[in-house]
Amino acid sequence: MRMQVKNISKSYNGNPLYSDFSMELSEGIITCILGPSGCGKTTLLNIIGKLITPDSGKLTGFDDKLFSYIFQDPRLLPWKTVMGNIEFVLSRNLSSEERKNQAERLIRLVELEGFADYYPSQLSGGMRQRVSIARAFACPSDVILMDEPLSGLDIALKQNMIRWFSKIWKSDKRTVIFVTHDVDEALLLGNEIVVLSQAPARIVAHENINEPVGNRSMEEPHLKKLRQLLLNALGQLN
Ligand SMILES: Nc1ncnc2c1ncn2[C@@H]1O[C@H](COP(=O)(O)OP(=O)(O)OP(=O)(O)O)[C@@H](O)[C@H]1O
Ligand SMILES: [Mg+2]
Known part of the structure; x- marks a missing residue:
């Protein structure tokens, strides 16, 4: 199923970030939105997450959707342990045993076994970010x-x-x-990559990557070629 952003416009202080902008998003995949700093990526994410209302236009296919976030800073609850932070967002419908099992599985996946009882202040920045990844998947x-x-x-x-x-x-x-402004991150993680121009944002490239996420090397000729294409689209190529 597709989720659609339809004909949205959004301006700040008379400067249009989006003007009659539309895009489609597929479910069950990773869509990377790549664009230069200040083009409106965070604003678009916040419109999709319903934290910001666009001046006009609408979202379709998003009505019944629940969102979780992973931000640049991990934003964990400092008074809860790693286990506590993850359990906190798990579905209330689970039994306490299921909650424990799910939290432990996620902690294992981000390789933080042994740190379940640590508080965020006792972890490095990278470890905190791993907890925030596990937490985003813990949330239903x-x-x-x-x-x-x-x-x-x-x-x-x-x-x-x-x-x-x-x-x-x-x-x-x-x-x-x-959302990222880093081409390599998009190439390593995206199933679809959408490149936005400077504001008012237009879609300047839209690429699919078929190689499975997690098994990609930037040395693959196809990804190297795509890298050039994306850099060109971003206007960063000298
Ligand atoms: N609440 C706001 N009030 C006024 N201007 C805003 C507001 N939010 C964003 N802007 C402006 O809109 C523009 C786009 O902001 P946004 O944060 O969406 O960009 P971005 O693509 O996420 O940038 P970056 O890559 O640097 O994070 C910026 O010029 C910013 O100053
Ligand atoms: Mg941003």
Whole structure:
């Protein structure tokens, strides 16, 4: 099924970020929205998550959807442990045993066994972000909205984070909308990549990647070619 953003417009102080903008999103895949800083990616995610109302236009196919977020900063509850943060968002319909099992499974998937009783202040930034990934999947949401959760991490940590995210997503293929300005992140994680222009945003490229998420190498000729294409679309190629 498709979810659609239809003919939306949104301006701030007379500057149009979106003007009659439309896009479609597929369920059960990772859609990367790639665009330059300030083009309105966070605003679009917030419109989709119903945190912001557009000036005009509408969303269809989103009515009954529940959202969970992964932000750039992990935003964990500091007074709850790793286990507590994850259990907190699990469905209330689960028995206490099921809650424990699910939380433990997610903690294992992000390789934080042994840290379940730690508080966020006792973890590194990367470990906190892993908890926030596990928490987003613990939440019984239909759609996970990710706003540049990898920016600010060093390359090695970013690669590991992509590995942890891919592992958890493969075990639960939730609809994900992932916003980034980093071409390589989009190439490693996206099933579809939508490139936005500077504001007012237009879609300047829309690509599909068939190679499975989690098993991709930037050395693959197809991905190298796609990288050039996306950089061109972003206007970053010298
Ligand atoms: N609440 C607001 N009030 C006024 N202007 C806003 C508001 N929210 C966003 N803007 C403006 O809209 C533009 C787009 O913002 P947005 O945060 O959506 O961009 P972005 O693509 O997410 O950028 P980045 O990649 O830097 O995170 C910016 O120029 C910003 O100043
Ligand atoms: Mg942003």
